[in-house]
Amino acid sequence: MFTDKEKFKIEFKQRLIGNSGRQMHEVSEDDVYAALGSMIRERIGQDWAATNRAYTEHGERQVYYFSMEFLMGRLLGNNLLNLGVLELVREGLGELGWDLEDIEEYEADAGLGNGGLGRLAACFLDSLASLGYSGHGNGIRYRYGLFEQKIIDGHQVELPDYWLQKGNVWEVRRGDKKVNVRFWGNVESHEQNGRLVYETKNGEDVWAVPYDVPIVGYENSAVNTLRLWSAESAADPTRGFGGNYYNFLDYKRSVETVSEFLYPDDSQYEGKLLRLKQEYFLCSAGLQSVLRTFDKLRLPHDRLADKVAIHINDTHPTLVIPELMRILMDEKGFGWEDAWSIVTRTVSYTNHTILSEALETWPEQMIRELLPRVHMIIEELNKRFCASLLEQYPGDQERVSRMAIIEGGQIKMAHLAIHGSHSINGVAALHTDILKKREMKDFYELYPERFNNKTNGITHRRWLMHANPELENLLEETIGSAWKKQPDQLNELLKHTGDAVVQEKIRSVKRKNKERLAAYIHKKHGATVDPNSIFDVQVKRLHAYKRQLLNALHIMDLYNRIKENPALDLTPRTFIFGAKAAPGYYMAKQIIKLINNIADTVNNDPQTKDLLNVFFLENYSVSLAEKIVPAADVSEQISTAGKEASGTGNMKFMMNGALTIGTLDGANVEMYESLGDEGMYLFGLRIEEVEQYYREGGYSAQGIYNSDDRVKKVLDQLIQGPFCQNGQSFDSIYHSLLSHNDEYFVLRDFADYAQAQEQIGIDYRNTKLWTEKAILNIAKSGRFAGDRTIGEYASDIWGIKPVGVGSRLTTR
Numbered sequence: 036m037f038t039d040k041e042k043f044k045i046e047f048k049q050r051l052i053g054n055s056g057r058q059m060h061e062v063s064e065d066d067v068y069a070a071l072g073s074m075i076r077e078r079i080g081q082d083w084a085a086t087n088r089a090y091t092e093h094g095e096r097q098v099y100y101f102s103m104e105f106l107m108g109r110l111l112g113n114n115l116l117n118l119g120v121l122e123l124v125r126e127g128l129g130e131l132g133w134d135l136e137d138i139e140e141y142e143a144d145a146g147l148g149n150g151g152l153g154r155l156a157a158c159f160l161d162s163l164a165s166l167g168y169s170g171h172g173n174g175i176r177y178r179y180g181l182f183e184q185k186i187i188d189g190h191q192v193e194l195p196d197y198w199l200q201k202g203n204v205w206e207v208r209r210g211d212k213k214v215n216v217r218f219w220g221n222v223e224s225h226e227q228n229g230r231l232v233y234e235t236k237n238g239e240d241v242w243a244v245p246y247d248v249p250i251v252g253y254e255n256s257a258v259n260t261l262r263l264w265s266a267e268s269a270a271d272p273t274r275g276f277g278g279n280y281y282n283f284l285d286y287k288r289s290v291e292t293v294s295e296f297l298y299p300d301d302s303q304y305e306g307k308l309l310r311l312k313q314e315y316f317l318c319s320a321g322l323q324s325v326l327r328t329f330d331k332l333r334l335p336h337d338r339l340a341d342k343v344a345i346h347i348n349d350t351h352p353t354l355v356i357p358e359l360m361r362i363l364m365d366e367k368g369f370g371w372e373d374a375w376s377i378v379t380r381t382v383s384y385t386n387h388t389i390l391s392e393a394l395e396t397w398p399e400q401m402i403r404e405l406l407p408r409v410h411m412i413i414e415e416l417n418k419r420f421c422a423s424l425l426e427q428y429p430g431d432q433e434r435v436s437r438m439a440i441i442e443g444g445q446i447k448m449a450h451l452a453i454h455g456s457h458s459i460n461g462v463a464a465l466h467t468d469i470l471k472k473r474e475m476k477d478f479y480e481l482y483p484e485r486f487n488n489k490t491n492g493i494t495h496r497r498w499l500m501h502a503n504p505e506l507e508n509l510l511e512e513t514i515g516s517a518w519k520k521q522p523d524q525l526n527e528l529l530k531h532t533g534d535a536v537v538q539e540k541i542r543s544v545k546r547k548n549k550e551r552l553a554a555y556i557h558k559k560h561g562a563t564v565d566p567n568s569i570f571d572v573q574v575k576r577l578h579a580y581k582r583q584l585l586n587a588l589h590i591m592d593l594y595n596r597i598k599e600n601p602a603l604d605l606t607p608r609t610f611i612f613g614a615k616a617a618p619g620y621y622m623a624k625q626i627i628k629l630i631n632n633i634a635d636t637v638n639n640d641p642q643t644k645d646l647l648n649v650f651f652l653e654n655y656s657v658s659l660a661e662k663i664v665p666a667a668d669v670s671e672q673i674s675t676a677g678k679e680a681s682g683t684g685n686m687k688f689m690m691n692g693a694l695t696i697g698t699l700d701g702a703n704v705e706m707y708e709s710l711g712d713e714g715m716y717l718f719g720l721r722i723e724e725v726e727q728y729y730r731e732g733g734y735s736a737q738g739i740y741n742s743d744d745r746v747k748k749v750l751d752q753l754i755q756g757p758f759c760q761n762g763q764s765f766d767s768i769y770h771s772l773l774s775h776n777d778e779y780f781v782l783r784d785f786a787d788y789a790q791a792q793e794q795i796g797i798d799y800r801n802t803k804l805w806t807e808k809a810i811l812n813i814a815k816s817g818r819f820a821g822d823r824t825i826g827e828y829a830s831d832i833w834g835i836k837p838v839g840v841g842s843r844l845t846t847r
């Protein structure tokens with residue numbers, strides 16, 4: 036394996052020619068990517084094998100992070116970074132005439148997730164490996180990831196994301212490790228040694244084939260595994276199907292749909308049978324593989340929890356609870372009580388949302404038919420749980436109904452998850468508080484010791500070092516490199532807040548990143564963007580509660596004010612949006628169209644185009660985020676207080692020196708705790724005020740419309756005016772605000788938001804002041820590194836310590 040640049044170049048040239056079968060002057064950038072990828076993948080293979088050996092020999096507890104989503108993004112750059120060869124490869128390739136950044140663009144962005152939840156899982160994998168923990172991912176290898184978004188005439192159009200088209204150098208198919216997953220069928224029982232044994236007969240069998248992706252730790256030789264399951268037909272095509280080949284093909288097609296695509300709904304529950312199949316497929320396959328690894332230790336199964344921790348990312352993998360019960364009882368011979376003790380000591384659960392529309396409930400009938408034995412176990416669990424509740428709260432039948440796992444023919448997955456886990460955590464202090472005090476109050480009273488907070492974090496390796504290498508260099512020059520392994524050391528930068536030289540360098544880094552993004556926008560939109568303007572960014576899934584609409588209405592208002600007073604002294608701004616809407620989410624799609632109409636108007640009006648520009652960048656994804664985040668001056672985190680569980684976008688921007696305009700919601704609360712009024716622009720209703728409105732009423736959107744002329748004008752412009760090109764109007768948005776009394780308090784927060792924005796415009800001109808705030812943000816961002824979060828999960832929930840791997844022991 037290469038150890039220096041010259042050796043790399045020699046090895047790479049050989050690989051390139053060998054791989055592509057072309058001569059050096061004939062190869063394409065595609066070939067370069069493929070050759071480099073395979074070379075790096077092989078290098079990882081050595082450490083991967085050693086890591087697995089070390090984990091088996093150590094025999095310590097291993098964590099399996101079960102998640103329906105892993106929003107990984109591209110892996111080449113991050114693998115090079117974590118292997119410690121990024122610079123060497125960049126230079127070597129450069130000398131051969133290729134730009135690494137261009138080569139990285141050839142990798143498909145692995146979009147196996149919707150947004151924050153899936154990206155969190157990806158950041159956690161990076162931190163687990165980098166801290167030397169034996170923690171692995173378990174997910175689904177969707178053939179189609181989250182749809183690709185095109186904007187056509189201002190509307191979102193969804194295209195399939197066939198990310199595997201060009202192959203995937205990082206994955207390894209492990210055909211020998213496939214397992215069987217059984218759906219449908221009927222449960223039969225017989226007596227064996229004095230107890231009833233259950234078995235599902237006549238089911239439909241599906242093979243789950245694992246594809247393993249190595250997860251490389253940062254400069255520690257550790258390589259963990261992300262195991263993604265693919266559904267394949269189990270049948271031997273030469274037998275059965277009444278000799279009818281077409282019957283076989285129908286069956287094959289139906290089986291393969293199980294891992295065909297990711298459901299594109301974010302924070303929104305859809306009770307589709309295929310989705311239920313996916314969830315069980317993940318749980319059943321994942322558990323079988325976990326147990327197979329455990330069996331290598333040759334320990335009795337009542338020791339399972341000592342060696343295995345299963346973490347479920349939201350309720351989507353909750354079926355691990357009844358499924359593990361099934362395996363322990365039906366296959367390993369445990370009685371109910373012993374099996375339950377093993378399950379609850381093994382499983383822990385993260386709650387991600389309090390939005391009622393996102394809470395999973397499945398019709399009992401659907402589970403009974405698709406998973407008859409699992410249904411029996413859930414029924415029994417519910418019976419026992421309700422009986423114990425009645426004992427604890429005699430006569431309180433109402434409480435028992437509220438807390439039941441099955442109620443009104445629906446199975447409540449959150450209740451099942453809480454009852455079957457030893458730990459339940461929220462994802463930011465405020466969110467955990469709401470869980471304890473309101474949403475899951477009954478459960479908190481029953482199991483207070485199970486509830487805890489783990490504020491989300493992001494990997495500073497991808498979001499700072501890889502996305503913003505210039506900032507990385509500046510930090511290294513200024514405070515050394517201790518922060519790379521201990522991100523809380525970023526606070527060393529505080530000593531340099533007032534240093535004029537550092538300030539100038541910070542501005543120059545931001546400037547370069549803005550120029551780079553401007554060039555990207557120019558390429559995509561053909562538009563010229565002024566890097567002197569404030570880059571004001573809102574990128575995240577499109578959702579009513581995230582209030583992209585508040586931002587949009589404010590831009591309309593700015594436009595109106597310039598038109599009314601052309602001499603208005605505004606600091607020039609470039610508003611940048613990026614957001615995918617769930618394909619069936621009408622209101623969200625209308626908001627996308629509105630933003631694009633606003634862009635059309637303000638960017639082309641000679642009176643406003645030098646002061647206001649709006650761009651909606653299509654197909655927001657991890658790789659696009661990596662281009663946008665380092666270039667932002669202002670980060671929009673403006674959800675209705677109490678609705679955003681944590682947010683992680685907020686943290687990425689903070690770490691890259693953008694200033695946040697935000698509500699006291701999710702992790703913004705903790706950011707504000709660290710930053711104070713100097714470091715952040717807070718506005719809007721507090722959660723108590725929002726709750727009071729919900730409880731007592733008293734909010735009138737119409738009242739604000741009637742009394743605030745600016746609001747009135749903007750709302751009327753949703754029906755006709757400069758933003759309603761070609762007779763288009765936004766009646767549904769208008770009515771959601773006025774007829775439906777503005778559920779998310781957009782109008783209520785409008786004036787306060789506009790004022791905070793005005794202050795930003797003023798402060799931005801004071802470059803010294805602004806840079807000091809930016810430095811403060813970077814310096815305080817270590818608290819929001821995923822390494823901090825994973826350290827807390829490891830010690831408080833999983834009870835694991837780092838494992839020394841290979842030559843470079845991870846001792847921290």
Ligand SMILES: *Cc1c(COP(=O)(O)O)cnc(C)c1O
Pocket residue numbers: 149150151154574575576655656657660681682683684685687
């Ligand atoms: C970080 C990230 C998110 C989450 O952003 P929020 O602002 O926390 O909602 C969503 N999508 C992508 C691609 C991300 O990188």
